[in-house]
Amino acid sequence: MPTPTYIPLQTITLGSSASSVTFASIPQTYRDLVLVMFSKSVGSPTAANLKIWFNGDTGSNYSNLRMYGNGSSALSGTGSTTFFESWLDSTAEFTATNIQIMDYSAADKHKTALTRANLSSLQVQASTHRWASTSAISSIEIESSDNGTDLFAVGSTFSLYAIEA
């Protein structure tokens, strides 16, 4: 029998703009999570620093390694303040961002993820991420910016799926 994949857990659809959304009480019965974001911003034309926090931890326990292209140059960088860094744009399209979080329910390892972020008018990015905690992930907060002025636009959707091993 085929193994179920992409088991739908929850979707958040914004009926009004918001600075963050949270998936709470994530069940601990699966192996991996997939988060699919279809979003854009209202506020600054290019709102960088889309961020993700686990279990309410906004401390310096995150790191990432990114490679990205802007249409003319191939670039790479690292970050140490957030699990995820990407961009939204109030003047462009709703962007497609996919994040796969491995072994989210394990309590014996740091949490890692692979992401793909896309904004055809600005950049394309692939990145890897670590949360330096062995705690199982029970909540995910997605923040639109770190300055409090850029919001997720109405119609942005955030869908969380589970994958069984």
Added chain:
Amino acid sequence: MQSIQTVTVGSGGAASIEFMAVGEIPDTYTDLKVVVSGRCSTTDTTATLAFNTGGTYTRRTLLGSGSAASSNTSAVDFRISQSGDTPSTFGNSEIYIPNYAGSTTKSYSVDSINENNATAAFQAITAGLWNQTAAITSIVLTPGSGNFAEHSTATLYGILAGSDGTTTVT
């Protein structure tokens, strides 16, 4: 995630791979995913996709060649193996299309390689946008030149998200 349709290219190749005729992809899913195993009959490693009919596509790609990395906005959506690549190898691609039935312009995400047992082979990630707001009801995949070679395959999957529930929105 459910399989909607698989197309396998037969003897003699095919100029394109088409999922459904225009109007036939059901709107009952949230997102679509296309998985391609492709090889070209010519020395071309490039391929494009087309939704429905008309519209304009824009793309931003990060490309690795085995010796260098670069970025471009070329009219290429994904990579396939070419006729000079290692025999029996096929390039692999995943194309993710969120909110394909929605009323906004359609963005898509592509991860792609052309398989070749040599130092030169391409791997690419692409951010794409189709500037139309119509629901996507058909998808056509086309190599940059020539045909998809025999045994190339492409599968279209539908992904259904969970319902909106109790959430915290601030």
